[in-house]
Amino acid sequence: MFETTEIKDIKEGIGEYVKSIRKLRKLSQSELAALLSVSRTTIQNLEAGNNFTVDTLLKVMKEFDLLDQLNKHIQDAKQHAEATQSLY
Amino acid sequence: MFETTEIKDIKEGIGEYVKSIRKLRKLSQSELAALLSVSRTTIQNLEAGNNFTVDTLLKVMKEFDLLDQLNKHIQDAKQHAEATQSLY
DNA sequence: GCATATTGCATAGTATACTGGTCAATATGT
């Protein structure tokens, strides 16, 4: 049907996700921030669902070895879009 | 084994992906920018693989009805992380 | 070929994400 998810929902979901994997690794916000060379405030805002840059999110995902997986998703999605394109 | 994908690769991949779905919808950068109430420069930078905010990316994905799908991915990933957590 | 639309890139000003710091409230461990 129609889109029910809002941008705010996604940002909050990402924040909760980052928090859960950070806990999995038994890291404090300060420790994670230090690993990524960003401030704790940046981690705090990300986890709180405020606006942030992709660089910040991707630094987190790189730290947690999620970049290759994400890259596959993006490449698949791109291939799908380009395949659809070529039908016309 | 080890992570081979770099942050820059992801941003470029996202840029190419956005460009391909924009073309699918037969929109110019200016038209998409107007739909999202952002500047063409912002779309240009996103597609070029420069740094950008999640708000910008999510506005694009919302326009292309991709938020629900993205939300599912995030919730699944979060569930997985929390399930792993509870094993300890 | 030509005219028009679109794109890539640069630049200056504005908005805002990021930084570094502090403090109170809340967890955590002994």
Place this chain on the structure above:
DNA sequence: ACATATTGACCAGTATACTATGCAATATGC
């Protein structure tokens, strides 16, 4: 209970994403 660590929230200053604009290079359509 207590001491310590962690978190959430705020604030002032800095870095940078976003805006608006212009222009050259490249597509697109006639």
